[in-house]
Amino acid sequence: MAxxxxxxxxxxxxxxxxxxxxxxxxxxxxxxxxxxxxxDRAAQFTAESLRRAGIENIEIIPTERHPLVYGEWLHAPGKxxxxxxxxxxxQPPDPLELWETPPFEPTIRNGNVYARGSAxxxxxxxxxxxxxxxxxxxHGKLPVNVKFLIEGEEEIGGAGIAKYVPANRDKLKADVAxxxxxxxxxxxxxxxxxxxxxxxxxxxxxxxxxRDLHSGLYGGAAPNPVFGxxxxxxxxxxxxxxxxxxxxYDDVAEPAQAEIESWKSLPFDEKEFLTNExxxxxxxxxxxxxxxxxxxxxxxxxxxxx
Numbered sequence: 001m002a003x004x005x006x007x008x009x010x011x012x013x014x015x016x017x018x019x020x021x022x023x024x025x026x027x028x029x030x031x032x033x034x035x036x037x038x039x040d041r042a043a044q045f046t047a048e049s050l051r052r053a054g055i056e057n058i059e060i061i062p063t064e065r066h067p068l069v070y071g072e073w074l075h076a077p078g079k080x081x082x083x084x085x086x087x088x089x090x091q092p093p094d095p096l097e098l099w100e101t102p103p104f105e106p107t108i109r110n111g112n113v114y115a116r117g118s119a120x121x122x123x124x125x126x127x128x129x130x131x132x133x134x135x136x137x138x139h140g141k142l143p144v145n146v147k148f149l150i151e152g153e154e155e156i157g158g159a160g161i162a163k164y165v166p167a168n169r170d171k172l173k174a175d176v177a178x179x180x181x182x183x184x185x186x187x188x189x190x191x192x193x194x195x196x197x198x199x200x201x202x203x204x205x206x207x208x209x210x211r212d213l214h215s216g217l218y219g220g221a222a223p224n225p226v227f228g229x230x231x232x233x234x235x236x237x238x239x240x241x242x243x244x245x246x247x248x249y250d251d252v253a254e255p256a257q258a259e260i261e262s263w264k265s266l267p268f269d270e271k272e273f274l275t276n277e278x279x280x281x282x283x284x285x286x287x288x289x290x291x292x293x294x295x296x297x298x299x300x301x302x303x304x305x306x
Contacts, residue, residue: 004138005131005134005135005138008134008137008138009134016130017113019049019126020106020113020118020122020123020126021106021113021115022045023042023045023049023117023122023126024104024106024113024115024116024117024118024122024123025104025105025106025115026038026041026042026045026104027090027104027116028041028042028088028089028090028117028152029089029090029091029092029093030065030066030089030090030152030153030154030155030156031091031092031155031156032092036066039066039088039089039152040066040067042088042089042122042152043060043066043067043069043088043150043152044060045088046069046088046150047059047060047069047071049126049129050069050071050129050148051071052133053129053130053132053133053136054073054132054133054136055071055072055073055129055132055146055148056071056072056073056074057070057071057072058070058071059071061164063153063159063160063161063163063164064159064160065152065153065156065159065160066089066151066152066153066160067152067160068149068150068151068152068160068161068164069088069148069149069150069151069152070147070148070149070150070171071147071148072145072146072147072148073132073142073145073146074145074146074147075141075142075145076141076142076143076144076145079143079144079145080144080145080174080175080176081144081145081146081147081173081174081175081176082144082145082146082147082174082175082176082177082178083147083148083149083172083174083176083177083178084125084128084146084147084148084149084177084178084180085125085148085149085150085151085177085178085179085180085181086121086122086124086125086126086128086148086150086151086179086180086181087121087125087150087151087152087153087154087155087158087181088117088121088122088125088150088151088152089151089152089153089154089155089156090116090117090120090122090155091116091120091155093116100114101114103115103116104116106118119183120181121154121180121181124180124181124182125148125150125180125181127180128148128178128180129148132146147172147174149161149165149172154181179193179196182196185266186266186267189266189267197296197297197299201304204229204232206225206226206228206229206232207225208222208223208224208225208228209222209223226306229306233303236301237301240285240286240287241284241285241286241287241294241300242286243299243300243301245301248299249299252298252299254297255293255296255297259297260293263290263292263293263296264290266292268291268292270283270291273291285298285300286298
């Protein structure tokens, strides 16, 4: 079966790439109201792609902001059901001057497709649609039952899908869910990402004097709200990367030894990671934990803006 699919991909490579590029040209920026029509167009494109692949019962489901797209193929009795998730919305491309080529004009360089959404997340879930298409064209059926749920609000918090999923448990019931929004660890290494760190965020506002004060006249006596934030943040995490908030680690599960061993087997080079991915003088965090453990299984506390 794998050889059949490889042959299918080779024979249809030009068309498959052209379709992906057409999709990437749609500036489906969910954060900007002026792009609402583009977001809707991306939903329509997603629905039509599912239809061409042989998926049935396709719906474009309105939400308070941007629509969900649902589709299914349920003709494999007794077989598991796979729920495939992805999102067709993208982040704004700013700052534009950092792009070598226009963000919504896909360009191929060194075998990679460069465009906003090519890696997050149109490329990933479109790959799964095309996998279904290949199986349907080659065999007329799928080896498992399949459901797709694609959203257009992932980049703005996913409010629509957060309401839809609990209200449609039976409709979405599946044996496994595949999130089309992660990555292969490295080329040639098939990767199953079996867990993601969650997110809790808060915005802290600090106030000081009733108006802006001249530091030469009032400094040393008047409170400075920026220093108040610095003091608060410096007490939240120690120099060695340990979070100081009481109870923070109470429910943190340690990774299984098999997980640790699997991470150690990966072709990870800390120096290359520091130089080429992070680009700083040194790494931070819990020194007794390996880097992949710090980024994959340990919780952290980060400042996203001040």
